[in-house]
Amino acid sequence: MNLTLKVWRQANAETKGKMEIYPISDISPDMSFLEMMDVLNEQLMTQDVDPIAFDHDCREGICGMCSMFINGEAHGPDRLVTTCQLHMRKFKDGETITIEPFRAKAFPVIKDLIVDRSAFDRVQHAGGFISVNTSGNTQDANSIPIDKHDADKAFDAATCIGCGACVATCKNASAMLFVSAKVSQYALLPQGKIEASDRVMNMVKQMDEEGFGNCTNTGACEVECPKGISLENIARMNREYLFSNLKG
């Protein structure tokens, strides 16, 4: 395959960025998108051009490190996959592909396609946990029976990989899907109920402080989420939040 790539280049957070155009040839349809980027970088280095910086690590769709906004979509045109699992066969020979970083006020660009997602971590520091010491003196695991449906729903929410596609997709750059996934996981489990009120209040407060936008329920985040995290979680978080406020 022969392709034309339009890639966002930005040296660091302080400088202004711009799109650059790079032609690339002999791309196998069996390559993953990131392998195509590896080939491009090897090519750029032989031309004394600084290779394009992008985040990646596990390359099997689970660590959540890779990002990229490809042809206007977070993680590109395929559904339920991250960029590392997107393959070149999803593109046509001769196509022009536009590659940008995830854009959001709360995700400043570090370099080229790499953004700083530490705002997500800070939201988790505010309440994404159950306060239990790791002393090994907890009760036997089977003394806390949990309804299978609740356990399965908690699991589904917990499969969020924290990649930020929801924020990048949302026109308001809202982090509601991400935050609600963690709130839901614990709200559905008896172990998490004790701190449920504090948790939702603290996490939402931190989310707002980080500069994420508001949710207007368009549902775009759910469509682009590589792990299929459900919009239901946002409804559950709103309920938890309202309940906590009423309780005072």
Add this chain to the structure above:
Amino acid sequence: MAKLDSKIPKGQLSGKWTNHKAHINLVSPANKRLLDVIVVGTGLAGASAAATLAELGYNVKAFCFQDSPRRAHSIAAQGGINAAKNYQGDGDSTYRLFYDTIKGGDYRSRESNVHRLSEVSTNIIDQCVAQGVPFARDYGGLLDNRSFGGVLVSRTFYAKGQTGQQLLLGAYSAMNRQIGRGKIKMYNRHEMMDLVVVDGKARGIIARNLVNGKLERHSAHAVVVASGGYGNVFFLSTNAMGSNVSAGWKIHKKGAHFANPCFTQIHPTCIPVSGNHQSKLTLMSESLRNDGRIWVPKKLDDVKAIREGKLRPTEISEEDRDYYLERRYPAFGNLVPRDVASRAAKERCDAGYGINKTGEAVYLDFTAAITRYGKEQAHVKGLDENDTILVKKLGQEVVRSKYGNLFQMYEKIVDQNPYEIPMMIYPAVHYTMGGVWVDYNLMTSIPGCYAIGEANFSDHGANRLGASALMQGLADGYFVLPYTIGDYLANDIRTGKIDTDLPEFEKAEASVKSQLEAFINNKGTNSVDYYHRKLGKIMWDKCGMSRSEKGLKGAMTEIKALRKDFYKNVNVPGTTSEFNEQLAKAGRVADFLELGELFAKDALERTESCGGHFREESQTPEGEALRDDKNFTFVSVWEHQGEPSKAKLHKEELKYEEIEVKTRSYK
């Protein structure tokens, strides 16, 4: 140089850990506040250790090279975590888990450590459930279990195919709680560049901020290395792209011994390499071997026709297929352990029967399972069992419900429908049992420097059982290190803060700086990946599934030459003071180029075959691995002496008091 003392407590095996805990030194809560601990790596071992140490009251600094601790590669573990809970009432016990682990490791692991691991395994499950880890449950609301290879009980706890993710996010949440309280200071996008040793003790690290390239000095009273395994020395592996040996290798060069570097696990069922562009390999879970049958064609003509696209595997008749695992190992069939299954696939492909264009792939076929399940379903539903189309449809539904996510992943990568055409699979490097040598307290041969999780060597011998890596990582981090580190730190309560202006810090920083600058100023002709790929090929061809004296000697020479060429001709673009992935990679590959040589030397020295280490010179007439207990019941412990080829061998004799050493047979 520190002498080799494994510090195994005296007394009965089952009482060692309890007694040890009762007698080691403690640090009072008031004094813990005066002590700093550095943790490098935030996978299961590092995250759980950092969280627990902070909870106890120590001041923790944690480092990871990724953008968040949640990205560490423990996240990718699929199958599950073992624990001797005996919830299924099928006769499991601490002793059985201990026995299975020693036997699975082919009698090359340390008895006392493995027993401790089995003892604390049950606590891990309790702990994780209390933290809100959503393990799979049955309809009664209780925890579910599944079976894994090499054992006769169901002791594996799981969360669908994402057990590693859920456990890591659990440990990450425990860390987050402590970060929120200010007890852990987290350094994301930071890489450990070197260990700082002051008066013979580990007193800090030099770290590099990967965003702006700045070098930083961090001091502490103890340093814990939890940086994972070194499978990426093979270039292609199931490890993450950033997984590296550097933290472990730097401490090795500062005096920590390295144990059994050649013990590597090669997993039999991975998606084969599709071309030269390949950057990493993807695992297909061991659980698939419950229902899939592995085969290659019997006739070379059929192999040729398949490679040329003239024949489909489904067109080959039953009598023209070679189900080689069922043929060679009738008792265990397709469920032989990982090392055995991998070698058998290689044997067939070396003989010319590999079925893809690279000649390195075999079939994993679900047709028989689909038919079997389909007929069963037809019978249950009172439908026609002889209607092949119906049976196939019903059977595929059952297979989808069991392995749907894996089949989807396969289809995304290979672009073939595995319900219709057999999967192509081939072995790939997955895990390293070898690692930094540690004593019973998990301390390396440098006082105050610890190694935990996959980074150390202690628990899996020459072969690791499925679902045991997660168990070991969390055992070390939650329940072992936090106790044993107190024994050492108790002597440091009056030391006070370690000054980062000490000449030792200055010297270490200067040496890191000069290496980084040398890379940038080298202006060579070849990229870092060029060398990494070359190293990987040498390792795979000569130190992979089958090793020989000639090959290993060749590997040592070739790696040494490649290393020389690397320093002369490598090209690292950019500067040291910016985000520069190539520069970070160059440092990691430089360390792999040294480790690779020690790896080959270790494999050369161990002339027996055991677990994942197969020496061609040591096999039975039927081609099975032949252990040599008389001469090799020891851990190979290497002391750095300037160059990998000059490393000095120490032997830690392995004594088995509660277990009879036997030969494994799967015939």
